Amino acid sequence: MASPKVAVVGAGVVGLSTALCITETCPSCSVTVLSDQFSPNTTSDVAAGMLIPHIYPDTPIHRQKQWFRETFAYLFAISNSAEASEAGIHLVSGWQVFKSTPKEELPFWSDIVLGFRPMSEAELQKFPQHRFGQAFTTLKCDCPPYLLWLEKRLKATGTQMYTRKVADLWELHSEYDIVVNCTGMGAHQLVGDKQLFPVRGQVLKVHAPWVTQFIRDGDGLTYIYPGIHRVTLGGTREKGSWSLLPDAGTTRDIFDRCCSLEPSLQGAQDIEVKVGLRPSRQCVRVQREVLSQGGVKLPVVHNYGHGAGGFSVHWGTAKGAAYLVEECVSALQGSSSRAKL
């Protein structure tokens, strides 16, 4: 197999980064990205893109930490380079505040972000309803810029990208040797994964350029994340809701909760409301599978189910998936050389 043809289905942050990783680890592979949506219409475009990990109950913590560490290091290098502004990657400092002291003092990622420490009494005075807090500096991936930058890097490697709705992975078996499934919420339908469920998130993207610090309530429901041009105000976590329609009452509620954390947001302008469905799962599915139908085999690598933590671990899982693609390539080469015998 001289040039394995790999189809990556999905063009959110997971699909594009996985495709890019594959071009790096398997230079002989010919990679194509297929998706019904591209930026700015992916779930990733709704997210703020903050590198603050979400905990997956069934993924071992050491793996989650590895994924986060790899993602942080990769983005840190970009933020430090001349490409930072084009890639939409920037450092942002701020606070995570808690109304009651959290069970664990130190989250697993505290030594990966920068300058992590408890907030001082003076800093906590800004948050009269909160009793405890953590200050740190982390990275933010602004979308669309980050996704557009990934697309640009993919094009430079010769990767083709097509708008196409894939209704069944088997559609692809005649054109491609390996399929990589990065369909996020789409995997529910595409591969019938009933362990995958939506967690609806509504956010407001507002013009408030004087907000330079992020603020996040430790309950994960209320957050203020300043981006390059807009500040993302959130949010909601509605498990099982499939609705992509903005809700006016929710908008009001998010705005009020954020203003109580940061009163200056009262002056925010140009409020844009967006909704995304976090593709949630007890563990991220980074897994190889060989589909079989009528004697025909189709190697598939899954990389989906990142829920609220897509940006935080995307590069780590992309590398994991690329490694599995390499295994598929080896297996195909093994079987094709056997066929030649």
Next chain:
Amino acid sequence: MRVAIIGAGVIGLSSALCIHEQFHSLLPSLELEVYADHFTPHTTSDGAAGLWQPYLSDHGNLQETLWNKETFDYLLGHLHSPAAKEMGLFLISGYNLFTEPAPDPSWKNIVLGFRNLTPKELELFPGYSYGWFNTALMLEGKSYLPWLTNRLTQRGVKFFHKKVESFQELFSQGVDVVLNCSGMRSGDLQPDPELQPGRGQIIKVLAPWVKHFIITHDLKSGIYNSPYVIPGSEFTVLGGIYQHGNWSEENSAKDHKSIWDSCCRLLPALQKAKIVAEWSGLRPARPSVRLERESIRLGNLQAEVIHNYGHGGFGITIHWGCAMAAARLFGSILQEKKQLGTIPGPRL
């Protein structure tokens, strides 16, 4: 009681506001007048980025450190008020960088969350081996000066666009007390060899991805002669020029190149930033701030001048502490003139 303030930069306007706030109800005859040849956006204060940060060392001048603290606390108290946005006031975090370990600054306990930089953070800044991180405040002149002007106008303070040639000129018109907040040009009103220009030049760029201030220090070349990047609400200011004794307000191509090259080395992504403006200004530098009363004999009259100038590159940082000190001096003048029963206590 006519009080004339000479100068409409941050010092003049805030001193006027502080005095009016404290005395107008006690002294119904109080009339404030602001005289200036330049108003916002053409004052020295308008050119400043607006970051609250004193110099590294107060050289034992504890009075100034106290005024800095009073200003920080005053501004912090306004952070959650509805006026904050209009004032151009917001929190900002950032980095101070050194090529060798430096002693902690006088203001380490005034700002929020002051700490040393971790090795990983220093990786962001090749060439720098030591530094601080803290959260401070931005007070943008382009918003703050108009806000002060509006507050003063609401209070009936009058503004006069003219260059005052002498203190005498105002006293002969019936002004009772003059507040000299004329910054760099104080020497025109009364010679002061200690007042010298600290020329600065800045480049304003569009770089909205920069969310932290970054101030580098070269302990040998002195304050502000090393690159700095200060993001504002609209533009980011790049600077790093301090030329003592240089009166030129013309932009220098050599300084432009120095600022641009050094800031792009510091933050490579700035190479893609669009330049929107360039500006030069004169920091009114003095070994210490001149904040004191002076009684001038004019014929058989005793005229009172309160000097409040020489704030160098830290005018915004120190302004409110100085305004309150100037108001206290005004109070003592009133008491001597028997205009007040007693000087108001705790509020001062």
